[in-house]
Amino acid sequence: DQQVKQNSPSLSVQEGRISILNCDYTNSMFDYFLWYKKYPAEGPTFLISISSIKDKNEDGRFTVFLNKSAKHLSLHIVPSQPGDSAVYFCAARAAYSGAGSYQLTFGKGTKLSVIP
Amino acid sequence: GAGVSQSPSNKVTEKGKDVELRCDPISGHTALYWYRQSLGQGLEFLIYFQGNSAPDKSGLPSDRFSAERTGGSVSTLTIQRTQQEDSAVYLCASSLRGNTEAFFGQGTRLTVV
Numbered sequence: 509d510q511q512v513k514q515n516s517p518s519l520s521v522q523e524g525r526i527s528i529l530n531c532d533y534t535n536s537m538f539d540y541f542l543w544y545k546k547y548p549a550e551g552p553t554f555l556i557s558i559s560s561i562k563d564k565n566e567d568g569r570f571t572v573f574l575n576k577s578a579k580h581l582s583l584h585i586v587p588s589q590p591g592d593s594a595v596y597f598c599a600a601r602a603a604y605s606g607a608g609s610y611q612l613t614f615g616k617g618t619k620l621s622v623i624p
Numbered sequence: 625g626a627g628v629s630q631s632p633s634n635k636v637t638e639k640g641k642d643v644e645l646r647c648d649p650i651s652g653h654t655a656l657y658w659y660r661q662s663l664g665q666g667l668e669f670l671i672y673f674q675g676n677s678a679p680d681k682s683g684l685p686s687d688r689f690s691a692e693r694t695g696g697s698v699s700t701l702t703i704q705r706t707q708q709e710d711s712a713v714y715l716c717a718s719s720l721r722g723n724t725e726a727f728f729g730q731g732t733r734l735t736v737v
Contacts, residue, residue, distance in 0.1 A: 542725065553717055553730030597667065610722030611680060616666035
């Protein structure tokens with residue numbers, strides 16, 4: 509049972525345009541959401557996060573939107589740059605899971621290609 | 625160290641052999657995670673350590689998998705009697721506390737032949 513879903517395995521965007529990566533979740537106990545970026549042969553790199561008490565968080569070109577009622581979040585990158593080409597993973601964490609465990613549950617990722 | 629360090633970066637092993645994967649977390653980070661990524665899949669949680677608390681082992685796929693964290697720092701993931709389905713990239717991450725952002729190492733690519 510996949511609790512975090514990224515339904516688009518890939519996305520191609522022209523340089524300078526907006527990239528929108530989507531993520532849906534099913535576990536209503538999730539209270540903190542993160543986006544990671546991963547280049548080939550490297551570990552994932554933390555990009556941006558959002559708490560469930562907010563509906564938007566912005567950091568430079570990156571903005572994450574959270575719609576709790578729809579259990580949906582999205583990452584907007586504007587303007588997109590060729591260096592943004594990577595696999596983007598959505599992750600979520602429950603406030604209380606197991607014996608105080610803060611494990612992150614990841615989606616399968618979306619491969620973003622920014623075309624020059 | 626400056627970041628999370630994992631060794632080896634690549635490991636090829638024969639089916640049935642045991643392997644040990646090592647993770648050096650960022651100094652001062654109390655939380656440590658192991659994940660694995662199989663081909664075409666997302667990151668699958670394996671185990672989580674937080675300080676001196678009992679680890680969350682709920683993600684370990686079988687009793688062939690075990691992990692320990694010595695002195696609250698270095699962690700070793702051991703896979704006994706490896707199978708071909710164990711082939712994956714094994715990723716370690718650490719965070720300052722469990723409820724802060726996790727920083728990942730570059731991973732160990734394990735291939736079981």
